[in-house]
Amino acid sequence: MAIVGNDIDHAVSLLCANKLVGIPTETVYGLAGNAYSQDAVLDIFKVKRRPSFDPLIVHAASLERVADFVLEIPPEAENLANQLWPGPLTILLKKKDIISDLVTSGLDTVAVRVPRHPLTLSLLKVLDFPLAAPSANPFGYISPTTPAHVNEQLGNEINYILDGGPCSVGVESTIVSFEKKIPTILRLGGQPIERIMDILGEVEVNEHSSSQPDAPGMLKSHYAPSKPLILGGLQEVPNDIDKTEIGALVFGEMYTDLPEENQISLSDSDNIEQAAKNLFGAMRELDQKTDIRVIIAQLVPDHGLGRAINDRLKRAATR
Ligand code: AMP
Numbered sequence: 001m002a003i004v005g006n007d008i009d010h011a012v013s014l015l016c017a018n019k020l021v022g023i024p025t026e027t028v029y030g031l032a033g034n035a036y037s038q039d040a041v042l043d044i045f046k047v048k049r050r051p052s053f054d055p056l057i058v059h060a061a062s063l064e065r066v067a068d069f070v071l072e073i074p075p076e077a078e079n080l081a082n083q084l085w086p087g088p089l090t091i092l093l094k095k096k097d098i099i100s101d102l103v104t105s106g107l108d109t110v111a112v113r114v115p116r117h118p119l120t121l122s123l124l125k126v127l128d129f130p131l132a133a134p135s136a137n138p139f140g141y142i143s144p145t146t147p148a149h150v151n152e153q154l155g156n157e158i159n160y161i162l163d164g165g166p167c168s169v170g171v172e173s174t175i176v177s178f179e180k181k182i183p184t185i186l187r188l189g190g191q192p193i194e195r196i197m198d199i200l201g202e203v204e205v206n207e208h209s210s211s212q213p214d215a216p217g218m219l220k221s222h223y224a225p226s227k228p229l230i231l232g233g234l235q236e237v238p239n240d241i242d243k244t245e246i247g248a249l250v251f252g253e254m255y256t257d258l259p260e261e262n263q264i265s266l267s268d269s270d271n272i273e274q275a276a277k278n279l280f281g282a283m284r285e286l287d288q289k290t291d292i293r294v295i296i297a298q299l300v301p302d303h304g305l306g307r308a309i310n311d312r313l314k315r316a317a318t319r
């Protein structure tokens, strides 16, 4: 198991030696390594069993520091970053050569974010390199939102996890590209697009994956538990499954005909932010309960963080 603690100096010494560290962010926990180090980056792909075609997000302390490794920051992107960083927003920018093709899977853009977690911001400030950090989970599985989640799956492969408590947002960042005339949302996430549209005006939302996704976070099946997740209510569950074998992610009323211990309420007050924060932990918990065979979940209201929640539920339901 990895040691869980809040010793930034220790994290710094590991990262400077090109070792990986679990780091907290407001979205999900990251598996971080020196973005300028081939060894560290290769190790991230290996530990996550992530296919090399799925590029990494690079985390920096500030917009000023981002200029170290990108060629240009278009005015629209700069405006968005100025208003929403630090925060759950990732922007694609043309990379400098200092960012290797490994990080970007051969693309000429790098995905960049300034995260809004005090511990990780302090860490980034003292490092003289940015951190490549995808979510700290095996590829395709549910993202971790606590140090314990990271330890459950990657604890044997890394030495240290910085403990920043449970993630405050709970779903991955919103990804925005400025490659086309109209800004494109490549992944719905922790930054509600309503706010992005307030700043940019019209945007295009590219939420449906194709066979050649621009962002593998757009892969249809992703963020998934190992048990089947069924979108909808009890009527959607196959007949051969007993009521005691159904787990439910609930937003709103609990099911009267299912055992209470197999149901997790995402929010006790119909609060969409709270539901996002609880989503992945709840999915994990139901996935781990041995008596449960299938998980049911209904879509939530499709606005604000509800759009990101629905996106993750749909992907989790796709096999
Ligand atoms: P994760 O860090 O695990 O949340 O995944 C990061 C997501 O960002 C992946 O799904 C990538 O596809 C996406 N991404 C990273 N870099 C790029 C890029 N240059 N172009 C498009 N998508 C990217």
Ligand code: MG
Residues within 6 Å of the ligand: 134, 135, 143
């Ligand atoms: Mg991920």
